[in-house]
Amino acid sequence: MSTPAEHTVRTRPADARDAAFAARLDALWPDVLRTLQPLYGDHADFPGLLDRLRTVLATAHAERSPRLRALDERRLVTPDWFQRTDMLGYVCYTDRFAGTLSDLPGRIEYLRELGASYLHLMPLLTPRQGPNDGGYAVADYRSVDPRVGTVDDLRAVADALHEDGISLVLDLVCNHTAREHEWATKAIAGDPAYLAYYRSYPDRTEPDRWERTLPEVFPDFAPGNFTWVPELDRWVWTTFNDYQWDLDYTNPDVFVEMLEVICYLANLGVDVVRLDAVAFMWKRMGTNCQNQPEVHLILQAWRALSRVVAPATILLAEAIVSPEDLVGYLGQGEGAGKECELAYHNVLMVTLWSALAEQNAVLLTSTVQAMPQIPPSSAWLTYARLHDDIGWAITDENAGAVGLDAFAHRSFLSDFYSGGFPGSFARGAVFQENPRTGDRRISGSLASLAGLEAALEARAGGDPQGEELVDAAVARILLLHHLILTFGGIPLVNMGDEIGMCNDWSYADDPDHAEDNRWLHRPRMDWDDAVRRHDPSTVEGRIFTELRRLVALRAATPQLHAQARTEALWSGNPRVFALLRDSARGQVLVVANVSPHPTTYDLPDGWGSVIDLVSDERAEGSAGLRPYQVRWLRRL
Template sequence: MKNSHILSDVLAKHRFLNNPHDQSFLKRLQQHESTINGLYVQLYGDTYAALFLDQLYRLLINTHVERAPHFKQRDAQKAGEQKWFLSNDIVGMSLYVDRFAGSINAMNQKLPYLQQLGVNFLHLMPLMESPADASDGGYAVSNFRKVDERFGNITDLKNLQQNMQQKGMYLMLDIVLNHASNQHEWAIKAKQGDKKYQDFFYMYDDRVVPDQFESTMPEVFPESSPGNFTYVPELNKWVMTVFHHYQWDLNFTNPAVLIAMLENIFFYANIGVDVLRIDAPAFIWKQLGTTCQNLPLAHTILQLIKQCVNVATPGMALLGEAIVAPKDIMKYFGEGAFYANECDVAYNATQMALQWDAIATGDTTIMLAAQQEILKKPYGTTWINYTRCHDDIGLGYEDEMIAQAGYNPYEHRKFLMNYFSGNHAYSSASGALFSVNPKTNDARISGTLASLCGLENAINNNDAALIETAIKRIIVMQACAIFYGGLPMLYYGDEVGYTNDYSYLNDAAKSYDNRWMHRPIIDWQKNDLIQTKGSIEQRIFEATQQLITIRKQLPAISDLKNIHWLPPHNIHVAGYVRHTADQHIYCLFNFSNEVAFLTWYAFKSFSKNLTTVTDLVTNKTYNIGPDAAYLILEPYQYLILTTA
C-alpha cells in the first residue's frame, strides 16, 4: 500500500518512554498497522488516506498517552485472563440512573443493594446530554462528552466508575454511532450554513435522492415517525432521519465523521468503560438501492473500530446492539479474516423473544429450532442474555422456524401479539402493541416482565393463585436466561416484580411512546419489601438472588461454547447441558402451566454411566431411572441438575 509510510512518519514525531505499557502499545500498533490501513482504504480509497490516516494514528497515540496508568494496568490484567467477559462470575443489570437512583452520585449508595442481589456489572442507560423534549430515552445525543445535568456531571461518573472498580464491578455505557440530535453542535453549525458540518449528515436540496432511498428503505417507527427523511426549514434541505425527525443520521462515507466518532469512543474508554455498547450498528452505512441495514461496509467500520480499540484501549470490549435475525447477527461477531474480531458481545434477542413465545404457547419447539443458528456464535465472543430490557420485544425470528414447529407464521405472530396485549381469552398478560405497521400489521410488544407474565392482572384481581403462577413464570424466564451462558443482564425493577408504569401518559415528551410503561421510577419503599418474608418482592428477589449465587459457583456456566440442547423429548420443556471435562449440568425449564414428564433417556445421551443428579435449587437428589421412566416437572418448574 502506497500509504504504508504514514505510521512511521507519525511515530517519528513522538517520544515514548521505555516502560512496559509503552512497549506493549507500540507492539500492538505495529501488529495492527497493515489491517488498519487495509480497512481504511476499503472504506475510503487512497484519496483520503494521507490526511485522515495521519489523524487516526495520532488519535491512537494520544489516547494511549492520556490513558490513566491504572486503566493500562487493568488492560494488562484482562489480557492475561481468558476473555474476562465470558466468566460465569459476571451478572449484569441494565438501568436508567435517574429512574433507579435519582442521580449518578446517588448510585453509589445503591451499589450495596446490587451486590446483595449478586449484580457486579452495570449497564447505565444513556447519560450524555440530550434534549429533554426530544431525547428518545437518551439516544438523541446533543453532546457525546457531557453528562446530562439531570444525572450529574462527568466527575460524578468518573467517581462512580472508580467506586465500582474498587468493588470488583464492571461498567457498560452506550454510544450512538448512527445519529446525533438535531441540537448537537454539528447540526447547529450545519443549520448555520457550515459546509464542513453539513457534510457530516445526509442532506439533499430536493426529494429526488431521498425518494430513491425511500423506495428500498423500511420504516423503523411507522406510527410516530414515518419515512426516513425530514425537511429542515432553516436549511431548505431534506435530512436523513431514520429513527426520529430530531435524530440526524451521520454520514460515515465522510472519513471526518469516522475520526470524530472514534474520538468519542476513546473518550468513553478513558473514563474506564469496560464494555462500550454501540447502538444500532446495522444502520451506520447507507447505500442507494438497499435497505441501508446490515450492509457489508457497516461491518468494515466496526472491524476498523475494533482494530483501533485493540491497539489503544484493549481492555474495553465492544457490544454491537444489532437486533436482527440469527443468521445476520452472527456477522457482527466477524467473518472470514475477522472471525471473532468485530464485536465481542451481542444481544441474544432471538432467544429472548423465543422465551416469550414459549411462555405464551407452553411449547418450546420453535426455541429448539432456533438453536442451530444461535449456536454458531464464535468461541471467544459472548451473548447478552435477558428476558426484558428498556426496548420493546420484537418477533423477528424467521418464518421457517415457526413453520418447522407446525404453526402458520402469520397467524402465530398474530396470536402472540393478541396474547401479550391481553386480547386473548386465555391470556393474563398486561402489555401493549408498539410501532404497529398498518401496511403489514406487524407490531412489537411493550410491558414489564411481571406484567407480561400476568402479575399486574393477578394483583388487580386479588387472585392469589394467579399471583403464584405469575411469580413462577417470572422466575423460570430469568432462570433460563441466567444459565444459558454469556452475560446475563437483568432489567431494573424485574428483580422485585415491577408492573407497568402508566404515568408516562401524562408526559407530553413520552406519551407517544408506550415503551415508557416498562421504564419505571423505582420506589425504594417497595424495594425495601425484600425484607418482608412472603411479600411478592421478597419472593422474586430471593429466587433471583439464589439463581445468581448458583451460577457463580459453576465454572461450566462460563461461555466456553459448551452448551448442548436436549432433543425434544417433551415440547413443554426447554433443556440444555453445560459441561466441562468432569461435570455435566442439566438445566431444565418447564414453560407450561401443566405438569411435564421428561424421560430419563434424555440424560443418557450425554452421560452414559449417570446414576444420580442433584438439583442445586432444592438440594434434592434424583436417582436416574430406566428409559421408560420419567422425571416430573411441576408447572413452570426449573431444575439445575449437577452430576458431580
C-alpha cells in the same frame, strides 16, 4: 496494500514512550488496514487518514490514567473477565434508579447484594432539550446530562464501581446525532465540511428511491425516513425521529470523530461501550440499509483501534436484528473474534416469550439450534426484558421449520402480550402498529407480561384463584431468569425485575412521555417495595431471594462459563426446553417446563444418575418437572 515492514515502521508514533502501547499498535495495525482499505482506500488522502488515526491513538494513550492502564494489564492476562460465571448485568436509568450520579454510589450495596458486576447506565450523555427518544438523541458526546450530573461525577462513579468490582457500561449513539449537535448546527450554518457529516438531498428524487426498500422504525409518530429541514433547504436522512440526523460513514471524518469519542469514554473509565443502532450505519440503495458488510468493517476497525489505547474496554453491538444477521456482530469469517465482544441475544428473548405463550418449546428449541456458534472470545448478553419494545423477530424460515406461519404467529404473540388473546395472563400495550406490514411491537414490564399485574389484581379483588395466579406468575418470572442465567454470556436484570415491579401506567400523565408507551416499562425504582425483598412472605421477597440464590449458584458453576458450547436438545416433550452446556469444564443440562402443567423429562442416553443443582434432588432416567420448574442437572 501496505507491506509487513510498513506495519512496523509507519505505525509507531515517534513520541510513544510506552512499549506496550507500541507493541499493540504494531500487532493490531494489519487489522486496521484490512478493514479501512475497503471503506476509505479510494479516498485521495488515505495515508493522511492513517496518520490522523495514529495521532488520535497516541493522544488518547497519553491521557489514559495510571489506574486504567493497570486495569488494561489485568484484563490482558484475564481475557475472559467478561465471560465468567460471576458476571451479572443490571440495567437502569440513573435518575430512575438513584436520582443523580452523585447519589449512585449509595446504591452500590444494593447491586452487590443482588450479585451484579456490570452496570449499564442508560443514556446519560447530554441529549437535546425536549423529545429525545429516551436520551438517544445526543447533543454532546463529551458532556453529561446536567439533570444527573457532570463528567467529573461520571468519572467518580466509574472509580466507585471499579472499587466494588463492577464494570460500567455506557451508550454511544453512533448512527445519528441530535439536530442540535454541534456538527449539525455547523451544517445548518452553512459549513460544507459538516454538512458532509450527514446524508441530505436537495429534493425528493433520491429519498423516494431509497424509501422503496426502507422499513419504518416509528410508523406511528415518525413515518418515513427523511425530514425536510427549511434552514438547509434539503431533505435530511432521519431513520428514527425528525430530530435524529443519520451520519454518513462514507465520510472518513465521521469514522475518526466516533473513534475519538470511544477513546474519550474509555478514558473516563467506561468498561463496555454500547454502540447503539449500529445495524443502520451504512446505506446501500435497494436494500433495507441494515447489516451491510461495511458496518462490520467499521466495527472491526473500531475494535482494533480502541484496543490499542484501552484493551480493558470492550465493545457491545446494539443490533436488534433477525437471527441470520445477529451472529455477524460478534465476528464471522475473517472477522471472527475481531468484532464486538458482546451482542444482545434478542432472538432468545423473543422465543422465550413465545414458548410461554404457546406453552410449547418447539420453536424455541429449533431457533436456538439454527443459530451458529459464536467466537470463543465473545459472549451474548441474555435478557428477558430491557428498556425497549419487543419486536417479534421470528423469521419465515424459523417459523416454517416447525410448521408455523410466521405472520400469524407474530400476530398471535402481539394479541397475547397485549392481553387481547382469550386466556392471556399478560398485561402489555401495542407499540408502533404498522398497517402496511402488520407489525405490532409490545411494551410492558417483565412482571406484567408474565402475568403478575393481572394476578395481583385478581387476588386483591377476592378471586379464589388469585393466590394460584400469583404463584404461576412468580414461577414464570423465575423461569425466564433461570434460562438467561444458564444460556451463556452475561445475563441482564432490568431495574425492578428483581422485585417484580409491574407496569407504570402513570407514564401517560407526563407530557414528555405520554406519546411513547415504552415508558410503561421504565418506572422509577420503588424503594419501598425494595425494602420487602427481605420478607419471604411477599412477592418482592420471593423473587429477589430466589434470584439472588440462582445468581450465587451460577457463580459457583464453572460449567456455565460463556466459552462452554450451548446446544439446544430435542427433549421429546414439547413442554420441555432442554439446553446442554458442554466444555472442558464439564457439562450441565438445563431442563425447563414452559407450561403450567406438571410433566417429565427423559434423560439422554448415558446420563444415568443426575443431581439437580437448584434443588439438590437426585434423579435417574427421568426427572419430574412441576409447572414452570427449571432444573440444572449434573451427572453423578
